Ligand SMILES: [Zn+2]
């Protein structure tokens with residue numbers, strides 16, 4: 001199944017061809033800072049299965065708990081975060097699922113960094129939870 005998505009202004013368009021893409025939710029402080037939100041839901045897809053139209057800017061986020069660089073791609077016009085690539089899994093793109101058009105079938109499989117989860121966020125749908133190590137599944 002093909003999924004499509006775009007940033008708020010439409011300059012960046014994403015197409016994903018991956019039937020096994022899994023939804024992971026990150027509650028880490030850096031994702032909160034980048035997204036301005038309580039958590040960041042990511043669709044983990046192989047980079048090869050993601051095509052990107054447009055020219056996202058990349059912020060190299062080096063101030064991480066693991067001290068490994070996280071490359072955060074975003075739209076430089078409207079500011080939408082688009083996708084993230086972590087050093088530990090360089091062939092995986094974590095796509096912010098808020099950009100996607102088709103999301104009704106998605107349920108989180110893993111919640112990472114729940115030590116910094118906002119208190120009002122209740123995890124009700126099951127799925128694995130990790131205090132620290134994100135446990136986000138590389139593809
Ligand atoms: Zn944009």
Ligand SMILES: [Zn+2]
Nearest residue numbers: 026027028031
């Ligand atoms: Zn995170």
